[in-house]
Amino acid sequence: MTHSLSIAIDGPAASGKGTLARRLADYYHLPHLDTGLTYRAVGRALLIHGLPLDNVSAAETAARQVDLRNLDREALSAHEVGEAASKVAVFPTVRKILVDKQRAFATQPGGAVLDGRDIGTVVCPEADVKLYVTASAEVRAGRRLRDIEGRGGHADLAEILADIVRRDERDMGRADSPLRPAADAHLLDTSEMSIEAAFQAARTIVDEVLAKRNEA
């Protein structure tokens, strides 16, 4: 009998949670949603229309227009779009509109992998497996720098680090659905781990949950 499997992955910016989520989704043949893209789509819509990022009603309209089947990762990957996403993500009404869409994705038959900031705590509190992926701010800044340089770009490590610290403060400090590990999340500190090692550790956790379920 085929069971459904839902995996919730949370963590701060540049923690490696997205790569891990994609690897797990591939391995367990599950659909994947990077929920950060939904907040990015809202932030980008406001930037494109030249609207202030605290225009809540415009952000709500943009949130209603978000189509999960049509999220352009490339267009949404820009640094300023991430910053804008983090700013519009503080508004509870915007979050509610996006969370409803994310829940619909999470509860599809067969299950899914979702990654973001509030997946284990708010979007999928009933997930079969919850992972909280983190790494020190310095390690995350170093990874981001290598990423930018690997794509032929240039950046300053101190500036990236300052950005990461500011983003952490906003995402962890907001009143509605702040970034924090769910009480039953498995913590995965990847500061000293390769992505391969992080994937193997996560796979072991998921396989243990599946094995327990089969025993039951």
Ligand code: DC
């Ligand atoms: O994961 P990311 O960098 O693409 O996310 C961009 C911003 O979106 C992040 O700084 C905060 C917000 N976000 C959120 O509030 N809740 C989520 N589940 C995902 C992202």
